[in-house]
Amino acid sequence: MEYDVNKIRSYFPVLKQQVYGKPLVYFDNAASTQKPVQVLLKTGRLYTEFYGNIHRAAHYMADKTTDAFESVRDQVQQFIGAGSREEIIFTKGTTESANLVAASFGEQFISPGSEIIVSEMEHHSNMVPWQLNALKRGAKIVKLPMSRNGELQTSLLSELITSKTRLLAVTHVSNVLGTINPLAQIIDAAHRKNVPVFVDGAQAVQHIPVNVKALDADFYAFSAHKMYGPNGVGVLYGKRKWLEQMPPYQGGGEMISEVTFEKTTFSEIPFKFEAGTPNITGVIALGPAIALLQETGMEHIAAWEHQLLDYCTHQLKELEGLVIYGEASQKSGVISFNIDGIHPFDLGTMLDKTGIAVRTGHHCADPLMSYFNIPGTVRVSFGIYNTTEEIDRFIEALKRVVKMLK
């Protein structure tokens, strides 16, 4: 099947925008993606046709809304290959998903002397929740180190995982380096010693096919806004056996079975973890975003974005003094780089004025910046709507800007 990028682009009204009089080139997809018209229309339709609170009332509006909401749970289950719909929990985002597991799994399974293994390439959202938890419970964070090329030193796992290890937290795809970690291998090493694995999938689900069952992940988290869906919605997949053992994260409506002043019994999963009225609109509007990814085909998306990655990497390497951070053998469409003698902030600011949106800074991964001993990088990250022509324009602008800054 031919990858019809023009058709995909036509779904995203924002791509027709001009910034500073120049056509927009949006290369900051790892931070957040743009929204297709399908998602926008769904949001509008919900409020104009059938809005009500879910799971509660006996009226038509509430029923329709509940159906729409719950059908997205089925869609998510199918999208990531989860065993059952009850294993899909809606959250605010990847960060909340990580915090939920840290708090709730932590309460049940982490005690003084426990160890939590966290990789060196993690985004702060898959590092700080574990640090806070370790601090609270007298546990210790153990680092899974990275090599210079941006690959995790998985061979060390057999030593790092001990009888004290309670959990291993790792990202599927690095938001800075683009490294696609060998998850199956990492999870296998952890499971051999009965250690569950929490996976940050925020940079993975929109780029490569993901099947949580095949990976045998214990927890897998991601955000809607990075996968062409709305803001403020995330997913936590958790294996039933863990979720059922974990205490609720927050208390409130929806998550209870019976309440007296003396005692409350809690709902079954997933509702036990969904206290209060959720982001109904957000969840429902995530549906068409997933549908778009599925219609396009994750294999095709991965192949297209890989082509963009290769095309861009090749051209960047021609530039004098340019250093790329992260050259793992398995990479997703993310390139972090610096140019000798130029501050990444200067590059980003000037590229912006040429209509090209890139990210500069530490990308919420300070330990990674310390590893390379740099203040930050310029990062370009691709999405389903990007083209090689846009890369040409980026390279041309970059050359012009570098000439001015050198």
Next chain:
Amino acid sequence: MKTIEEVQQDILEEFSLYEDWMDKYAYLIELGNSVEPISAVEKNDQNLIKGCQSRVWLVAEKKEGHIYFRGESDAVIVKGLVALLLRVFSGRTPGEILHSQVHFIDDLGLTQHLSPTRSNGLLAMMKQIRLYAVAYDRLDN
């Protein structure tokens, strides 16, 4: 000596001569490169104004009722903006600084430097300039 407002107007006029953004930046970079570098010793933690992405150092001295500033940044564009801030504020009395309204950076539109969410050292530098003015003002009175 021109007032703070007059200097801001001068700066805006100079930049208005350039229509293309790239030319505005070229001018800003030129200004940045013309800033007298501060010494390695002065690039210490005490003078460092921590920003999100770029580092800015600011040194203040008071002579005969006026505050003289020197500053630098590791990012060229920020250095250019520092040059402009020094031009506006260096050699002023604490009173002049405390009664001024700074609008030229926003007006130039070169970057969203003064929005608090985009903290890259410049907003912090502005605050620091005011803090020096407050401190020296108190010392005087």
